Amino acid sequence: MSKQPVTPEAPHALRRRSVSVVLAVMAVAAVFHFGTGAAEAAPRSANATTAVLQNTPAATIPEIGQAGPDAEDNRISIDLDLEALVDDSDPTATGEDAKPSKSILILVSLTLLSLAPSLLICMTSFTRIVVVLSIARNAIGLQSIPPNQVVTGLALFLSLFVMAPTIKDINDNALQPYLSGEIQQAEALREAEDPIKDFMLSNTRSDELNLMISASGEERPEELTDLSLMTVIPAFILSELKSAFIIGVMVLLPFLVIDLVVSAGLMSLGMMMLPPTFVSLPFKLLLFVMVDGWALIAQSLIANFK
Template sequence: MEFIVNGGGSDVVKILIILTLISVAPFMLLMMTCFTRIIIVFSFLRNALGLQQTPPNQILIGLALFISFFIMQPVLSEINETALKPYNDGQIESQEFLDRASVPLKEFMLKQTTADEVDLFINLSADEEMQYLTPAELPLHIVVPAFITSELKRAFLIGFLLFIPFLIIDMIVASTLMSMGMIMLPPVMISLPFKIMLFVVVDGWGLLIKTLVMTYN
Protein backbone atom coordinates (compact mmCIF):
# COMPACT_ATOMS: atom_id res chain seq x y z
CA MET A 1 0.00 0.00 0.00
CA GLU A 2 3.01 2.28 0.43
CA PHE A 3 3.22 2.52 -3.36
CA ILE A 4 -0.21 4.14 -3.58
CA VAL A 5 0.08 6.35 -0.52
CA ASN A 6 3.36 7.94 -1.56
CA GLY A 7 2.19 8.62 -5.10
CA GLY A 8 4.39 8.83 -8.16
CA GLY A 9 3.48 7.18 -11.46
CA SER A 10 0.14 5.82 -12.46
CA ASP A 11 -1.92 4.37 -9.62
CA VAL A 12 -3.30 1.73 -11.95
CA VAL A 13 0.18 0.60 -12.93
CA LYS A 14 1.25 0.52 -9.30
CA ILE A 15 -1.76 -1.61 -8.34
CA LEU A 16 -0.95 -4.01 -11.17
CA ILE A 17 2.66 -4.23 -10.01
CA ILE A 18 1.58 -4.89 -6.41
CA LEU A 19 -0.83 -7.63 -7.48
CA THR A 20 1.83 -9.18 -9.71
CA LEU A 21 4.42 -9.15 -6.93
CA ILE A 22 1.94 -10.70 -4.50
CA SER A 23 1.15 -13.50 -6.93
CA VAL A 24 4.79 -14.32 -7.70
CA ALA A 25 6.17 -13.64 -4.21
CA PRO A 26 6.09 -17.31 -3.11
CA PHE A 27 7.98 -18.36 -6.23
CA MET A 28 10.50 -15.54 -5.78
CA LEU A 29 11.00 -16.61 -2.17
CA LEU A 30 11.70 -20.20 -3.22
CA MET A 31 13.73 -19.55 -6.36
CA MET A 32 15.62 -16.30 -5.72
CA THR A 33 16.51 -16.32 -2.01
CA CYS A 34 18.31 -18.53 0.49
CA PHE A 35 15.04 -20.05 1.73
CA THR A 36 15.41 -23.26 -0.29
CA ARG A 37 18.78 -24.24 1.14
CA ILE A 38 17.72 -23.51 4.70
CA ILE A 39 14.43 -25.44 4.65
CA ILE A 40 16.04 -28.46 2.96
CA VAL A 41 18.80 -28.55 5.56
CA PHE A 42 16.22 -28.36 8.35
CA SER A 43 14.36 -31.29 6.77
CA PHE A 44 17.58 -33.31 6.59
CA LEU A 45 18.24 -32.54 10.24
CA ARG A 46 14.82 -33.77 11.32
CA ASN A 47 15.29 -36.99 9.37
CA ALA A 48 18.81 -37.49 10.75
CA LEU A 49 17.49 -37.17 14.30
CA GLY A 50 14.81 -39.72 13.51
CA LEU A 51 11.97 -37.33 14.35
CA GLN A 52 8.96 -37.55 12.08
CA GLN A 53 6.93 -34.42 12.86
CA THR A 54 9.02 -32.62 15.48
CA PRO A 55 9.56 -29.74 15.05
CA PRO A 56 6.37 -29.30 13.01
CA ASN A 57 6.57 -28.11 9.42
CA GLN A 58 5.09 -24.74 10.38
CA ILE A 59 7.89 -24.13 12.88
CA LEU A 60 10.63 -25.09 10.42
CA ILE A 61 9.13 -22.97 7.64
CA GLY A 62 8.71 -19.98 9.96
CA LEU A 63 12.29 -20.27 11.25
CA ALA A 64 13.64 -20.66 7.71
CA LEU A 65 11.62 -17.65 6.60
CA PHE A 66 12.98 -15.31 9.28
CA ILE A 67 16.55 -16.55 8.80
CA SER A 68 16.09 -15.87 5.08
CA PHE A 69 14.97 -12.30 5.83
CA PHE A 70 18.03 -11.89 8.09
CA ILE A 71 20.41 -13.07 5.37
CA MET A 72 18.65 -11.14 2.61
CA GLN A 73 18.49 -7.87 4.57
CA PRO A 74 21.42 -6.19 2.73
CA VAL A 75 19.86 -7.11 -0.61
CA LEU A 76 16.44 -5.84 0.42
CA SER A 77 17.97 -2.60 1.71
CA GLU A 78 19.75 -2.04 -1.60
CA ILE A 79 16.53 -2.67 -3.53
CA ASN A 80 14.75 -0.16 -1.30
CA GLU A 81 17.41 2.51 -1.83
CA THR A 82 18.05 2.06 -5.53
CA ALA A 83 14.60 1.08 -6.83
CA LEU A 84 11.72 1.45 -4.38
CA LYS A 85 12.38 4.96 -3.08
CA PRO A 86 13.04 6.52 -6.51
CA TYR A 87 9.90 4.84 -7.84
CA ASN A 88 7.78 6.12 -4.96
CA ASP A 89 9.19 9.61 -5.55
CA GLY A 90 8.21 9.45 -9.21
CA GLN A 91 11.81 9.61 -10.43
CA ILE A 92 11.70 6.37 -12.42
CA GLU A 93 9.09 4.40 -14.37
CA SER A 94 7.81 0.91 -13.69
CA GLN A 95 10.15 -0.84 -16.13
CA GLU A 96 13.22 0.89 -14.70
CA PHE A 97 12.01 0.00 -11.21
CA LEU A 98 11.93 -3.68 -12.14
CA ASP A 99 15.33 -3.45 -13.83
CA ARG A 100 16.94 -1.78 -10.82
CA ALA A 101 15.31 -4.17 -8.34
CA SER A 102 16.59 -7.21 -10.23
CA VAL A 103 20.23 -6.09 -10.07
CA PRO A 104 20.87 -6.76 -6.34
CA LEU A 105 19.00 -10.07 -6.53
CA LYS A 106 21.06 -11.14 -9.53
CA GLU A 107 24.30 -10.19 -7.76
CA PHE A 108 23.27 -12.21 -4.70
CA MET A 109 22.38 -15.26 -6.77
CA LEU A 110 25.56 -15.13 -8.84
CA LYS A 111 27.71 -15.01 -5.68
CA GLN A 112 26.11 -18.28 -4.55
CA THR A 113 26.19 -19.98 -7.95
CA THR A 114 29.11 -22.01 -9.23
CA ALA A 115 30.47 -21.54 -12.75
CA ASP A 116 29.51 -25.12 -13.66
CA GLU A 117 25.80 -24.47 -13.15
CA VAL A 118 25.95 -21.20 -15.09
CA ASP A 119 27.78 -22.90 -17.97
CA LEU A 120 25.25 -25.74 -17.92
CA PHE A 121 22.26 -23.49 -18.53
CA ILE A 122 24.13 -21.31 -21.00
CA ASN A 123 24.86 -24.42 -23.06
CA LEU A 124 21.29 -25.66 -22.70
CA SER A 125 19.94 -22.33 -23.95
CA ALA A 126 21.56 -22.96 -27.34
CA ASP A 127 22.11 -19.22 -27.68
CA GLU A 128 25.64 -18.50 -28.83
CA GLU A 129 25.42 -14.87 -27.74
CA MET A 130 25.16 -16.01 -24.10
CA GLN A 131 28.72 -17.30 -24.31
CA TYR A 132 30.08 -13.75 -24.63
CA LEU A 133 28.07 -12.12 -21.85
CA THR A 134 29.58 -11.27 -18.48
CA PRO A 135 27.86 -12.79 -15.41
CA ALA A 136 26.19 -9.45 -14.62
CA GLU A 137 24.75 -9.31 -18.14
CA LEU A 138 23.18 -12.77 -18.02
CA PRO A 139 19.36 -12.78 -18.07
CA LEU A 140 17.35 -14.07 -15.13
CA HIS A 141 16.15 -17.14 -17.03
CA ILE A 142 19.78 -18.31 -16.94
CA VAL A 143 20.74 -17.07 -13.47
CA VAL A 144 17.70 -18.34 -11.53
CA PRO A 145 17.82 -22.04 -12.54
CA ALA A 146 21.61 -22.04 -12.15
CA PHE A 147 21.23 -20.53 -8.68
CA ILE A 148 18.56 -22.98 -7.51
CA THR A 149 20.54 -25.95 -8.84
CA SER A 150 23.59 -24.78 -6.92
CA GLU A 151 21.46 -24.28 -3.80
CA LEU A 152 20.11 -27.82 -4.04
CA LYS A 153 23.62 -29.21 -4.41
CA ARG A 154 24.90 -27.34 -1.33
CA ALA A 155 21.81 -28.24 0.72
CA PHE A 156 22.25 -31.94 -0.01
CA LEU A 157 25.96 -31.73 0.83
CA ILE A 158 25.20 -30.12 4.20
CA GLY A 159 22.49 -32.72 4.79
CA PHE A 160 24.98 -35.52 4.14
CA LEU A 161 27.39 -34.06 6.68
CA LEU A 162 24.55 -33.76 9.21
CA PHE A 163 23.71 -37.44 8.90
CA ILE A 164 27.23 -38.69 9.73
CA PRO A 165 27.34 -38.13 13.56
CA PHE A 166 23.79 -39.42 14.04
CA LEU A 167 24.50 -42.44 11.86
CA ILE A 168 27.52 -43.24 14.05
CA ILE A 169 25.29 -43.17 17.14
CA ASP A 170 22.82 -45.53 15.44
CA MET A 171 25.63 -47.95 14.58
CA ILE A 172 27.05 -47.88 18.11
CA VAL A 173 23.65 -48.50 19.68
CA ALA A 174 22.79 -51.27 17.20
CA SER A 175 26.11 -53.09 17.75
CA THR A 176 25.76 -52.74 21.54
CA LEU A 177 22.26 -54.21 21.53
CA MET A 178 23.37 -57.10 19.35
CA SER A 179 26.31 -57.88 21.63
CA MET A 180 23.90 -57.92 24.60
CA GLY A 181 21.55 -60.26 22.76
CA MET A 182 18.69 -57.72 22.59
CA ILE A 183 17.87 -58.46 18.98
CA MET A 184 14.14 -57.81 19.30
CA LEU A 185 14.61 -54.30 20.73
CA PRO A 186 14.56 -51.67 17.94
CA PRO A 187 17.85 -49.72 18.01
CA VAL A 188 16.02 -46.53 16.96
CA MET A 189 14.12 -46.43 20.25
CA ILE A 190 17.38 -46.42 22.20
CA SER A 191 19.44 -44.17 19.92
CA LEU A 192 16.81 -41.42 19.59
CA PRO A 193 17.24 -40.01 23.14
CA PHE A 194 21.02 -40.09 22.75
CA LYS A 195 20.85 -38.21 19.44
CA ILE A 196 18.56 -35.58 20.92
CA MET A 197 20.80 -35.22 23.98
CA LEU A 198 23.91 -34.87 21.80
CA PHE A 199 22.21 -32.24 19.64
CA VAL A 200 21.13 -30.23 22.69
CA VAL A 201 24.49 -30.50 24.49
CA VAL A 202 26.49 -29.18 21.52
CA ASP A 203 23.92 -26.38 20.94
CA GLY A 204 22.99 -27.91 17.60
CA TRP A 205 20.44 -25.30 16.58
CA GLY A 206 22.83 -22.43 17.22
CA LEU A 207 25.68 -24.13 15.37
CA LEU A 208 23.51 -25.07 12.42
CA ILE A 209 21.97 -21.60 12.03
CA LYS A 210 25.40 -19.97 12.40
CA THR A 211 26.85 -22.28 9.76
CA LEU A 212 24.00 -21.61 7.35
CA VAL A 213 24.34 -17.83 7.75
CA MET A 214 28.12 -18.00 7.33
CA THR A 215 27.78 -19.97 4.08
CA TYR A 216 26.23 -16.82 2.59
CA ASN A 217 28.95 -14.51 3.87
Protein backbone atom coordinates in the same frame (compact mmCIF):
# COMPACT_ATOMS: atom_id res chain seq x y z
CA MET B 1 -102.13 -37.14 7.74
CA SER B 2 -101.82 -33.65 9.16
CA LYS B 3 -100.41 -30.81 7.06
CA GLN B 4 -97.42 -28.87 8.35
CA PRO B 5 -98.11 -25.22 8.89
CA VAL B 6 -96.43 -22.77 6.51
CA THR B 7 -93.84 -20.74 8.35
CA PRO B 8 -93.51 -17.03 7.76
CA GLU B 9 -90.02 -17.55 6.24
CA ALA B 10 -91.34 -19.53 3.19
CA PRO B 11 -92.26 -16.49 1.02
CA HIS B 12 -88.84 -14.96 1.65
CA ALA B 13 -87.04 -18.16 0.56
CA LEU B 14 -89.06 -18.29 -2.64
CA ARG B 15 -88.25 -14.67 -3.38
CA ARG B 16 -84.48 -15.27 -2.89
CA ARG B 17 -84.52 -18.23 -5.29
CA SER B 18 -86.26 -16.14 -7.93
CA VAL B 19 -83.65 -13.38 -7.63
CA SER B 20 -80.81 -15.93 -7.94
CA VAL B 21 -82.28 -17.40 -11.13
CA VAL B 22 -82.65 -13.93 -12.69
CA LEU B 23 -79.04 -12.99 -11.86
CA ALA B 24 -77.74 -16.25 -13.36
CA VAL B 25 -79.61 -15.62 -16.61
CA MET B 26 -78.22 -12.08 -16.81
CA ALA B 27 -74.66 -13.32 -16.24
CA VAL B 28 -74.94 -15.88 -19.07
CA ALA B 29 -76.27 -13.21 -21.42
CA ALA B 30 -73.39 -10.82 -20.54
CA VAL B 31 -70.74 -13.47 -21.13
CA PHE B 32 -72.23 -14.37 -24.50
CA HIS B 33 -72.42 -10.71 -25.55
CA PHE B 34 -68.86 -9.67 -24.57
CA GLY B 35 -67.29 -12.90 -25.86
CA THR B 36 -68.77 -12.34 -29.30
CA GLY B 37 -67.53 -8.72 -29.34
CA ALA B 38 -63.95 -9.70 -28.42
CA ALA B 39 -63.92 -12.38 -31.13
CA GLU B 40 -64.99 -9.82 -33.70
CA ALA B 41 -62.44 -7.23 -32.48
CA ALA B 42 -59.47 -9.62 -32.75
CA PRO B 43 -59.56 -9.94 -36.57
CA ARG B 44 -59.96 -6.16 -36.88
CA SER B 45 -56.86 -5.58 -34.68
CA ALA B 46 -54.83 -8.13 -36.65
CA ASN B 47 -55.86 -6.52 -39.96
CA ALA B 48 -54.88 -3.07 -38.66
CA THR B 49 -51.45 -4.30 -37.54
CA THR B 50 -50.82 -5.94 -40.93
CA ALA B 51 -51.78 -2.73 -42.72
CA VAL B 52 -49.38 -0.67 -40.61
CA LEU B 53 -46.50 -3.04 -41.32
CA GLN B 54 -47.24 -3.05 -45.05
CA ASN B 55 -47.37 0.75 -45.18
CA THR B 56 -44.02 1.12 -43.32
CA PRO B 57 -41.25 2.20 -45.75
CA ALA B 58 -38.39 -0.25 -46.12
CA ALA B 59 -35.81 2.54 -45.81
CA THR B 60 -36.71 3.16 -42.19
CA ILE B 61 -35.44 -0.29 -41.15
CA PRO B 62 -31.62 -0.16 -41.10
CA GLU B 63 -29.77 -3.18 -42.36
CA ILE B 64 -26.74 -4.59 -40.61
CA GLY B 65 -23.52 -3.70 -42.37
CA GLN B 66 -24.85 -0.65 -44.26
CA ALA B 67 -23.29 2.72 -43.60
CA GLY B 68 -25.70 5.59 -43.81
CA PRO B 69 -25.10 9.31 -43.49
CA ASP B 70 -25.48 9.06 -39.69
CA ALA B 71 -23.33 5.93 -39.33
CA GLU B 72 -20.54 7.81 -37.58
CA ASP B 73 -22.96 9.06 -34.95
CA ASN B 74 -24.14 5.49 -34.21
CA ARG B 75 -20.69 3.94 -33.77
CA ILE B 76 -19.78 2.57 -30.37
CA SER B 77 -16.60 4.09 -29.04
CA ILE B 78 -14.59 3.56 -25.85
CA ASP B 79 -12.53 6.41 -24.52
CA LEU B 80 -9.40 5.42 -22.57
CA ASP B 81 -8.01 8.11 -20.33
CA LEU B 82 -4.35 7.18 -20.29
CA GLU B 83 -3.51 10.26 -18.28
CA ALA B 84 -5.42 8.73 -15.37
CA LEU B 85 -2.61 6.20 -14.94
CA VAL B 86 -0.52 8.88 -13.29
CA ASP B 87 -1.18 10.42 -9.93
CA ASP B 88 -3.72 13.22 -10.25
CA SER B 89 -2.79 14.67 -6.88
CA ASP B 90 -0.13 16.75 -8.61
CA PRO B 91 -1.68 18.40 -11.69
CA THR B 92 1.70 19.67 -12.87
CA ALA B 93 3.32 16.22 -12.91
CA THR B 94 3.83 15.04 -16.46
CA GLY B 95 6.26 12.75 -18.24
CA GLU B 96 9.13 11.50 -16.10
CA ASP B 97 7.96 13.45 -13.04
CA ALA B 98 4.57 11.68 -12.95
CA LYS B 99 3.97 9.40 -9.99
CA PRO B 100 2.16 6.07 -10.48
CA SER B 101 -1.53 6.18 -9.63
CA LYS B 102 -3.10 4.22 -6.82
CA SER B 103 -4.59 1.72 -9.27
CA ILE B 104 -1.14 0.94 -10.67
CA LEU B 105 0.28 0.56 -7.17
CA ILE B 106 -2.52 -1.82 -6.22
CA LEU B 107 -1.93 -3.84 -9.40
CA VAL B 108 1.81 -4.05 -8.71
CA SER B 109 1.18 -5.05 -5.10
CA LEU B 110 -1.24 -7.84 -6.06
CA THR B 111 1.22 -9.09 -8.69
CA LEU B 112 4.04 -9.21 -6.15
CA LEU B 113 1.83 -11.02 -3.65
CA SER B 114 0.89 -13.66 -6.22
CA LEU B 115 4.52 -14.15 -7.24
CA ALA B 116 5.94 -13.94 -3.71
CA PRO B 117 6.05 -17.72 -3.07
CA SER B 118 7.88 -18.40 -6.32
CA LEU B 119 10.28 -15.50 -5.77
CA LEU B 120 10.91 -16.63 -2.20
CA ILE B 121 11.72 -20.21 -3.22
CA CYS B 122 13.62 -19.61 -6.45
CA MET B 123 15.59 -16.39 -5.96
CA THR B 124 16.57 -16.34 -2.28
CA SER B 125 18.41 -18.47 0.25
CA PHE B 126 15.17 -20.13 1.36
CA THR B 127 15.74 -23.34 -0.62
CA ARG B 128 19.07 -24.22 0.97
CA ILE B 129 17.98 -23.32 4.49
CA VAL B 130 14.69 -25.24 4.51
CA VAL B 131 16.30 -28.36 3.01
CA VAL B 132 19.10 -28.40 5.60
CA LEU B 133 16.69 -27.89 8.50
CA SER B 134 14.46 -30.70 7.24
CA ILE B 135 17.45 -33.06 6.93
CA ALA B 136 18.54 -32.19 10.47
CA ARG B 137 15.09 -32.97 11.83
CA ASN B 138 15.02 -36.35 10.06
CA ALA B 139 18.57 -37.14 11.19
CA ILE B 140 17.54 -36.86 14.82
CA GLY B 141 14.69 -39.29 14.18
CA LEU B 142 11.82 -36.88 14.84
CA GLN B 143 9.55 -36.95 11.81
CA SER B 144 7.14 -34.23 12.93
CA ILE B 145 8.98 -32.43 15.74
CA PRO B 146 9.45 -29.55 15.29
CA PRO B 147 6.36 -29.19 13.05
CA ASN B 148 6.61 -28.14 9.42
CA GLN B 149 5.27 -24.69 10.29
CA VAL B 150 8.13 -24.10 12.71
CA VAL B 151 10.77 -25.32 10.26
CA THR B 152 9.32 -23.20 7.46
CA GLY B 153 9.03 -20.14 9.70
CA LEU B 154 12.63 -20.48 10.88
CA ALA B 155 13.81 -20.87 7.29
CA LEU B 156 11.78 -17.81 6.28
CA PHE B 157 13.25 -15.50 8.90
CA LEU B 158 16.77 -16.79 8.34
CA SER B 159 16.26 -16.08 4.64
CA LEU B 160 15.11 -12.54 5.42
CA PHE B 161 18.21 -12.09 7.58
CA VAL B 162 20.48 -13.28 4.77
CA MET B 163 18.67 -11.26 2.11
CA ALA B 164 18.49 -8.05 4.19
CA PRO B 165 21.33 -6.24 2.35
CA THR B 166 19.87 -7.19 -1.04
CA ILE B 167 16.37 -6.12 -0.02
CA LYS B 168 17.71 -2.79 1.28
CA ASP B 169 19.53 -2.21 -2.00
CA ILE B 170 16.36 -2.90 -4.01
CA ASN B 171 14.31 -0.62 -1.77
CA ASP B 172 16.79 2.28 -1.97
CA ASN B 173 17.58 2.11 -5.69
CA ALA B 174 14.35 0.81 -7.23
CA LEU B 175 11.23 0.89 -5.06
CA GLN B 176 11.50 4.28 -3.36
CA PRO B 177 12.57 6.19 -6.51
CA TYR B 178 9.68 4.58 -8.40
CA LEU B 179 7.12 5.46 -5.73
CA SER B 180 8.37 9.05 -5.63
CA GLY B 181 8.11 9.35 -9.41
CA GLU B 182 11.84 9.79 -10.05
CA ILE B 183 12.12 6.78 -12.38
CA GLN B 184 9.74 4.89 -14.65
CA GLN B 185 8.59 1.30 -14.26
CA ALA B 186 11.07 -0.19 -16.75
CA GLU B 187 14.01 1.50 -15.07
CA ALA B 188 12.76 0.42 -11.64
CA LEU B 189 12.66 -3.20 -12.80
CA ARG B 190 16.23 -2.95 -14.10
CA GLU B 191 17.40 -1.43 -10.83
CA ALA B 192 15.67 -4.21 -8.87
CA GLU B 193 17.10 -6.93 -11.11
CA ASP B 194 20.76 -6.04 -10.60
CA PRO B 195 21.02 -6.68 -6.81
CA ILE B 196 19.14 -9.97 -6.90
CA LYS B 197 21.16 -11.14 -9.89
CA ASP B 198 24.43 -10.25 -8.11
CA PHE B 199 23.31 -12.27 -5.08
CA MET B 200 22.43 -15.32 -7.15
CA LEU B 201 25.63 -15.20 -9.21
CA SER B 202 27.81 -14.88 -6.10
CA ASN B 203 26.20 -18.04 -4.63
CA THR B 204 26.06 -20.13 -7.82
CA ARG B 205 28.71 -22.67 -8.69
CA SER B 206 30.41 -22.38 -12.06
CA ASP B 207 29.46 -25.95 -13.03
CA GLU B 208 25.72 -25.31 -12.79
CA LEU B 209 26.11 -21.92 -14.46
CA ASN B 210 28.03 -23.40 -17.40
CA LEU B 211 25.43 -26.15 -17.67
CA MET B 212 22.56 -23.68 -18.03
CA ILE B 213 24.51 -21.47 -20.44
CA SER B 214 25.21 -24.41 -22.73
CA ALA B 215 21.62 -25.66 -22.41
CA SER B 216 20.19 -22.26 -23.35
CA GLY B 217 22.43 -21.96 -26.41
CA GLU B 218 23.66 -18.51 -25.40
CA GLU B 219 27.21 -17.36 -25.80
CA ARG B 220 29.05 -16.85 -22.55
CA PRO B 221 29.26 -13.08 -22.06
CA GLU B 222 32.33 -11.32 -20.78
CA GLU B 223 30.41 -10.20 -17.69
CA LEU B 224 28.17 -12.70 -15.91
CA THR B 225 25.80 -9.89 -15.01
CA ASP B 226 24.83 -9.73 -18.69
CA LEU B 227 23.18 -13.16 -18.44
CA SER B 228 19.41 -13.26 -18.43
CA LEU B 229 17.42 -14.28 -15.38
CA MET B 230 16.07 -17.28 -17.30
CA THR B 231 19.62 -18.67 -17.23
CA VAL B 232 20.71 -17.50 -13.79
CA ILE B 233 17.68 -18.65 -11.78
CA PRO B 234 17.78 -22.39 -12.75
CA ALA B 235 21.54 -22.48 -12.20
CA PHE B 236 21.09 -20.86 -8.79
CA ILE B 237 18.41 -23.39 -7.74
CA LEU B 238 20.54 -26.37 -8.81
CA SER B 239 23.52 -24.94 -6.95
CA GLU B 240 21.44 -24.37 -3.82
CA LEU B 241 20.16 -27.94 -3.83
CA LYS B 242 23.69 -29.29 -4.20
CA SER B 243 24.94 -27.13 -1.34
CA ALA B 244 22.02 -28.18 0.85
CA PHE B 245 22.71 -31.88 0.32
CA ILE B 246 26.42 -31.43 1.05
CA ILE B 247 25.60 -29.72 4.34
CA GLY B 248 22.96 -32.37 5.04
CA VAL B 249 25.54 -35.16 4.75
CA MET B 250 27.73 -33.41 7.30
CA VAL B 251 24.75 -33.15 9.66
CA LEU B 252 23.77 -36.81 9.19
CA LEU B 253 27.19 -38.37 9.89
CA PRO B 254 27.26 -37.92 13.72
CA PHE B 255 23.76 -39.35 14.10
CA LEU B 256 24.63 -42.25 11.80
CA VAL B 257 27.54 -43.12 14.09
CA ILE B 258 25.19 -43.15 17.08
CA ASP B 259 22.78 -45.50 15.26
CA LEU B 260 25.61 -47.90 14.38
CA VAL B 261 26.95 -47.97 17.95
CA VAL B 262 23.48 -48.57 19.43
CA SER B 263 22.71 -51.30 16.88
CA ALA B 264 26.01 -53.07 17.60
CA GLY B 265 25.37 -52.87 21.36
CA LEU B 266 21.88 -54.33 21.02
CA MET B 267 23.16 -57.14 18.82
CA SER B 268 25.86 -58.01 21.34
CA LEU B 269 23.30 -58.10 24.13
CA GLY B 270 20.97 -60.28 22.09
CA MET B 271 18.20 -57.70 22.13
CA MET B 272 17.38 -57.99 18.46
CA MET B 273 13.67 -57.39 18.96
CA LEU B 274 14.24 -53.90 20.40
CA PRO B 275 14.24 -51.20 17.67
CA PRO B 276 17.62 -49.41 17.57
CA THR B 277 15.97 -46.08 16.72
CA PHE B 278 13.99 -46.20 19.97
CA VAL B 279 17.18 -46.57 22.01
CA SER B 280 19.32 -44.15 19.99
CA LEU B 281 16.79 -41.29 20.08
CA PRO B 282 17.69 -40.10 23.61
CA PHE B 283 21.40 -40.15 22.77
CA LYS B 284 20.78 -38.16 19.57
CA LEU B 285 18.77 -35.55 21.42
CA LEU B 286 21.41 -35.35 24.14
CA LEU B 287 24.17 -34.81 21.57
CA PHE B 288 22.12 -32.24 19.65
CA VAL B 289 21.38 -30.26 22.82
CA MET B 290 24.96 -30.39 24.08
CA VAL B 291 26.40 -28.94 20.86
CA ASP B 292 23.48 -26.44 20.53
CA GLY B 293 22.56 -27.93 17.18
CA TRP B 294 19.99 -25.45 15.90
CA ALA B 295 22.18 -22.45 16.59
CA LEU B 296 25.19 -24.20 15.06
CA ILE B 297 23.27 -25.07 11.88
CA ALA B 298 21.81 -21.56 11.59
CA GLN B 299 25.22 -19.96 12.06
CA SER B 300 26.77 -22.24 9.45
CA LEU B 301 24.02 -21.53 6.94
CA ILE B 302 24.27 -17.76 7.36
CA ALA B 303 28.06 -17.82 7.09
CA ASN B 304 27.97 -19.81 3.83
CA PHE B 305 26.16 -17.08 1.91
CA LYS B 306 28.16 -14.32 0.30
